[in-house]
Amino acid sequence: MLLPALLLLAALSLFPFFYIIWMSFNEVSLIGGVNFEWVGLENWTNLVTDPDVRSSWIVSGIYFVSTVGLEMILGIGIALLVHETVWGKNLALSMLLMPMFVAPVIVGLLGRFLVDSTYGLYAWFLDKTGLITWEILGSKGSALLAVILMDVWEWTPLIVLIVLAGLSSMPPPVLEAAKVDGANYVQRLRHIVGPLISGVVVVALLVRSMDAIRYYDIIAITTNGGPADATKVIPIRLYETAFRFQELGYAAAIGLSMLAFSILVANLFVRILKQQGLAR
Amino acid sequence: MNGTGKKIVLYALLLLVLLWTVVPLLWMVLSSFKNADDLVSRTPKLFFAPTFDNYIGLFTGGNALGGYIVNSILAAGISTIIAVALGCIAGYGLARSHFRGKDHVSFWIISTRMAPIAAVILPLYAVFRTLDLLNTTSGLVVAYLTFNLPFAIWIMNAFFADLPPALEEAAMVDGATRFGAFWRIALPLTAPGIVTTAILCLVFSWNDYAFAQSFSGPGSQTLPIAASQLITQTGINWGQLMAIGTIVVLPMIAVGLAVRRYLVKGLTLGAVTGE
Numbered sequence: 001m002l003l004p005a006l007l008l009l010a011a012l013s014l015f016p017f018f019y020i021i022w023m024s025f026n027e028v029s030l031i032g033g034v035n036f037e038w039v040g041l042e043n044w045t046n047l048v049t050d051p052d053v054r055s056s057w058i059v060s061g062i063y064f065v066s067t068v069g070l071e072m073i074l075g076i077g078i079a080l081l082v083h084e085t086v087w088g089k090n091l092a093l094s095m096l097l098m099p100m101f102v103a104p105v106i107v108g109l110l111g112r113f114l115v116d117s118t119y120g121l122y123a124w125f126l127d128k129t130g131l132i133t134w135e136i137l138g139s140k141g142s143a144l145l146a147v148i149l150m151d152v153w154e155w156t157p158l159i160v161l162i163v164l165a166g167l168s169s170m171p172p173p174v175l176e177a178a179k180v181d182g183a184n185y186v187q188r189l190r191h192i193v194g195p196l197i198s199g200v201v202v203v204a205l206l207v208r209s210m211d212a213i214r215y216y217d218i219i220a221i222t223t224n225g226g227p228a229d230a231t232k233v234i235p236i237r238l239y240e241t242a243f244r245f246q247e248l249g250y251a252a253a254i255g256l257s258m259l260a261f262s263i264l265v266a267n268l269f270v271r272i273l274k275q276q277g278l279a280r
Numbered sequence: 281m282n283g284t285g286k287k288i289v290l291y292a293l294l295l296l297v298l299l300w301t302v303v304p305l306l307w308m309v310l311s312s313f314k315n316a317d318d319l320v321s322r323t324p325k326l327f328f329a330p331t332f333d334n335y336i337g338l339f340t341g342g343n344a345l346g347g348y349i350v351n352s353i354l355a356a357g358i359s360t361i362i363a364v365a366l367g368c369i370a371g372y373g374l375a376r377s378h379f380r381g382k383d384h385v386s387f388w389i390i391s392t393r394m395a396p397i398a399a400v401i402l403p404l405y406a407v408f409r410t411l412d413l414l415n416t417t418s419g420l421v422v423a424y425l426t427f428n429l430p431f432a433i434w435i436m437n438a439f440f441a442d443l444p445p446a447l448e449e450a451a452m453v454d455g456a457t458r459f460g461a462f463w464r465i466a467l468p469l470t471a472p473g474i475v476t477t478a479i480l481c482l483v484f485s486w487n488d489y490a491f492a493q494s495f496s497g498p499g500s501q502t503l504p505i506a507a508s509q510l511i512t513q514t515g516i517n518w519g520q521l522m523a524i525g526t527i528v529v530l531p532m533i534a535v536g537l538a539v540r541r542y543l544v545k546g547l548t549l550g551a552v553t554g555e
Contacts, residue, residue: 001462002377005370005433006385012426013392016403023403034406078297084290094537095298098305101536103487105504106525109511110308113518119320121307157301158547165544165552203551210394217489221508235398242402243494255399266391270383273551 020259023252030246043253053254055229056237060213062144063233067151068212072205074152075159080189082160083167093164100157104217111150112137112222140230143223147231150218155211159204166200167193199276206269213262234258305529312522319518334519345524348506354417355492355502356485359424364478367432368470372462374433375440376448386434390549393430397490400426405494415497423495424485431484431549432477438550439473440466476542479535486532503528 024043026036047053082093099107114122115136126132136142170193178188216235219225225232225240232240234254242251311319313330338345374385404423405414413419447469448461456464467474489504496505507524510517536543544552 001373001459002370002385005366005373005429008366008425009389009392009429009433012422012429013388013395016400016407016426019403019407020399023406028406030406030409034410081290081293081297085294087291092294092298094540095302097537097540097543098533099301101483101487101532102305102529103489103504103532105487105489105508106308106528109507109521110304110525113311113522114304114307119322119324119518121303121324124322124324153301153304161544162548162552169553200552203548207548207551214394214396215490216398220493221489221511235396238398238402242405248402248406252402255396255402258396259399262394262396263391266387266394269549269551270387270390276551 020252020255023249024256026249028248028252030248039249043250046250047253047257052229053234053237056232056234059144059229059231060233063148063151063231064209064212066148067155068205068208070148070152071156071159071208072201074156075204076163076201078156079160079163079167080193082164093161096160097157099154100161102154104154104215105221107150107154108147108218108221111146111153111218115146137223138227140227143227144230147219147222150222151212154218155208159208162200162204162207163197166197170196199272202272203269206265206272210262210265210269213258213265308522308525308529312519312526314519316519334523338520338523343520345503345506345527348501348503349527351417351420351496351500352486352502355420355424355500356482356488358417359421359428359485360478360481362421363425363428363432363481364436364474366429367436367477368467368474369462370433371436371438372440372466374437376445386437389430389434393427393434393549395426397427401490401494408495414495415499417500419495420492420500420502423491424488428481428485432481434549435477435480435546436470436473438545439470439477441550442553443469472539472542473545476539476546479539480546483532483536486528 022036025038025040027039027042029035029037078096082089082096085092102110114120117123117127117135117138123132123136126136132142134142136146174192174196175188178192183191213235216233216239219231219233219236220239223231225236235258238251238254238258241254242248310326312334313332314325314328315331315333318325318328337343374382400423404426408414408419408422413422443466448456448465451461451465452458486502487504488502489508492500492502492505493508496502501509503524507521507528510521510524539546
């Protein structure tokens with residue numbers, strides 16, 4: 001029963017996979033169809049020495065650590081908060097989860113609207129309170145912060161959802177016993193809740209990490225890498241290399257280096273699943 | 281702190297969090313009903329005379345959002361149907377079979393789902409160009425299958441693995457074939473799982489921008505592309521943009537929240553089971 005689907009999946013994944021490897025050893029031109037010219041390791045040596053690519057990896061690193069880090073911290077905090085709620089929990093959770101379903105490109109466009117210096121709601125608020133009085137997406141630091149916070153707005157709810165599932169599956173008697181024994185909230189969090197939900201937290205971290213390197217829609221539609229490359233993460237660099245500068249072979253090498261990273265994370269994910277006896 | 285004080289702090293914090301998640305969406309919907317003057321007013325306007333002009337404008341004059349809507353529904357819908365149908369069969373096969381190298385097959389499936397979109401676009405673009413699939417809805421369907429098919433296989437595998445095999449074994453003892461056991465026993469019992477998988481596939485492909493932006497032309501452009509096209513050299517029509525945003529977002533929130541109970545399992549790829 002597996003065969004038909006796996007054959008299609010092979011056509012969809014293995015073929016492009018070998019194709020992109022082949023591309024990375026060639027100079028690919030799109031003039032009159034698709035033409036290859038073998039260049040050996042040239043694209044790969046460029047990849048290692050190119051300062052632009054290196055700076056994009058650094059931006060990607062900052063973006064990745066800040067988005068995933070903030071989402072984990074906020075997500076765990078909010079999940080603990082919602083878990084304590086009794087009244088209106090269902091409605092609150094539904095309202096909380098909404099950003100997750102918004103198309104990332106709409107998140108970016110809506111973000112642009114909210115931080116526009118002449119008529120944006122958030123820009124107006126920041127201006128009135130004197131926090132940020134300049135064009136938010138026009139300045140390096142605030143532009144990077146803005147695209148990070150847009151991603152955090154969209155994906156923190158996912159972490160809340162996952163951690164909350166972990167919290168609800170804790171056996172209540174254990175917590176009751178700790179309460180009776182006089183453990184305060186922080187002690188219970190550290191010694192009981194923490195260890196009980198650590199597995200779920202790791203899953204949340206890995207799921208989020210895998211997607212954080214996949215999508216680039218928000219940046220593409222807001223700053224497209226600018227100003228002055230401040231938000232030029234690796235996928236934006238790849239896209240520009242391939243479709244603006246028409247260096248598809250070089251872009252393929254960049255793509256493969258990204259792929260290596262996500263395979264690493266996927267590997268960790270599968271291992272964690274096995275450890276918890278969840279992979280079948 | 282006493283009990284009441286604690287509760288007040290708790291609900292105040294929760295309210296703050298909810299304002300954070302919901303205000304941008306409310307603002308989008310509100311703005312989609314504002315006229316041009318109210319939209320660009322320096323002080324944000326909470327009260328205004330609502331107008332449908334932005335929505336009407338999307339379907340009249342030089343604009344024809346209808347075509348984009350049809351393209352979106354076709355591309356997302358067809359890829360979802362194919363992914364879920366094949367995903368059910370293969371997911372069941374994977375859950376019920378034991379063979380050498382099964383771990384490797386699983387790993388291959390999950391890493392296909394996780395491949396960075398930018399890295400997938402490159403080879404697909406070259407292949408689509410050769411096969412004349414650029415600017416076609418079929419091309420988009422194929423592109424969406426690159427993430428929806430592995431997702432559906434993996435997640436249906438997780439849902440089927442939760443079913444005790446005993447039920448199907450009993451049916452097979454009574455003379456049902458393997459396929460009969462799958463079709464009449466396993467499939468109906470995983471109905472919530474199938475619906476969740478379908479909805480998530482639909483949301484992923486409906487919300488796609490990167491693939492559509494690279495592969496689609498005038499004949500196959502989807503709603504997210506229509507939204508991005510409102511940004512022009514001469515300015516941005518924010519009213520219409522907020523209206524498209526509302527059209528793109530509301531149906532996905534509705535279907536997404538409809539399967540809230542099963543979302544955790546779906547979105548953690550089966551690693552965590554919810555409520």
